[in-house]
Amino acid sequence: MIEVDQLTKRYGPHTAVEDVTFRCEPGSVTGFLGPNGAGKSTTMRMICGMTPPTSGGATVGGRPYRHLPNPGREIGVLLDASAQHAGRTGRETLTLAARTMGVGRERVAAVLDQVGLNDTAARRRVGAYSLGMRQRLGLALALLGDPRVLILDEPANGLDPEGIFWMRGLLREFADRGGTVLLSSHLLREVEAVADRLVVIGGGRVVAQGGKDELLAGAGTLVRARDAHALRLTLDRAALPATAGTDGGFVVRAEPGEVGQAAADAGLVLTELRPAGSGGLEQLFLTLTAGASTKEAVR
Numbered sequence: 001m002i003e004v005d006q007l008t009k010r011y012g013p014h015t016a017v018e019d020v021t022f023r024c025e026p027g028s029v030t031g032f033l034g035p036n037g038a039g040k041s042t043t044m045r046m047i048c049g050m051t052p053p054t055s056g057g058a059t060v061g062g063r064p065y066r067h068l069p070n071p072g073r074e075i076g077v078l079l080d081a082s083a084q085h086a087g088r089t090g091r092e093t094l095t096l097a098a099r100t101m102g103v104g105r106e107r108v109a110a111v112l113d114q115v116g117l118n119d120t121a122a123r124r125r126v127g128a129y130s131l132g133m134r135q136r137l138g139l140a141l142a143l144l145g146d147p148r149v150l151i152l153d154e155p156a157n158g159l160d161p162e163g164i165f166w167m168r169g170l171l172r173e174f175a176d177r178g179g180t181v182l183l184s185s186h187l188l189r190e191v192e193a194v195a196d197r198l199v200v201i202g203g204g205r206v207v208a209q210g211g212k213d214e215l216l217a218g219a220g221t222l223v224r225a226r227d228a229h230a231l232r233l234t235l236d237r238a239a240l241p242a243t244a245g246t247d248g249g250f251v252v253r254a255e256p257g258e259v260g261q262a263a264a265d266a267g268l269v270l271t272e273l274r275p276a277g278s279g280g281l282e283q284l285f286l287t288l289t290a291g292a293s294t295k296e297a298v299r
């Protein structure tokens with residue numbers, strides 16, 4: 001179990017993460033989703049004791065990361081696949097880590113096999129690895145201590161479609177055996193395919209969280225009016241929480257009837273009014289990523 005409680009991180013006047021609270025339960029994969037710069041890495045680094053929070057805290061299995069006597073045996077972490085010593089071979093990297101963690105050498109062969117790095121790859125220096133191979137080695141390091149919890153920052157980066165499919169299977173199996181997985185991505189589709197729960201972060205704050213199916217299904221009402229500005233004012237006046245899309249529409253966290261009534265009371269002409277459905281989360285995510293590569297974000 002991972003518990004994140006009101007985590008906040010400020011760098012001078014800049015707030016990177018603000019009041020972030022969520023939990024990841026055993027037996028589930030939690031997708032931590034947000035555009036570049038949203039605060040995913042900073043949150044994960046705070047959970048793993050690498051960045052001290054300005055306020056709030058996080059525990060893994062009931063204890064702060066720094067209080068775990070042998071963290072690698074309890075939590076597998078992949079935060080930066082390029083962090084490994086370029087001059088060592090993959091096998092040396094794992095053997096050294098196994099010694100530090102106090103796990104048997106047989107785990108090295110087991111995890112190399114698990115992540116699909118063959119003998120030739122294991123004997124090659126990490127400096128000569130492709131990004132995809134580094135991600136596999138990073139995952140091998142995370143799995144080495146046979147932990148119950150995995151915390152992975154953008155693990156699919158650099159993997160080809162087959163590699164991404166393989167990784168999803170690995171994470172699904174890990175969770176199905178009772179493990180807890182937190183993985184981040186800036187791609188909605190990538191996380192949607194494997195996660196049970198989603199935590200969506202934008203501008204350092206959690207903007208949505210819940211079960212994936214619930215978030216994808218009950219994502220409010222999509223509404224559009226001839227006069228988008230008047231609609232915004234009407235929604236604000238009626239205290240209906242709305243997120244503006246990039247195309248003039250709004251996703252409102254309320255029933256269509258309630259939204260329609262507010263518009264009718266204000267004498268507005270609506271051009272669209274319907275349950276947002278799966279488009280709701282997509283719309284919310286597009287709004288967050290507006291200005292960034294929006295097409296890529298929902299790919």
Ligand SMILES: Nc1ncnc2c1ncn2[C@@H]1O[C@H](COP(=O)(O)OP(=O)(O)OP(=O)(O)O)[C@@H](O)[C@H]1O
Binds near residue numbers: 037038041
């Ligand atoms: N050491 C630091 N000093 C100052 N600002 C920082 C530092 N680390 C992160 N930030 C800022 O905090 C914000 C959140 O960054 P973070 O790396 O956590 O986002 P992210 O969601 O992981 O994005 P990405 O996918 O691009 O890594 C950004 O505005 C970033 O510039």
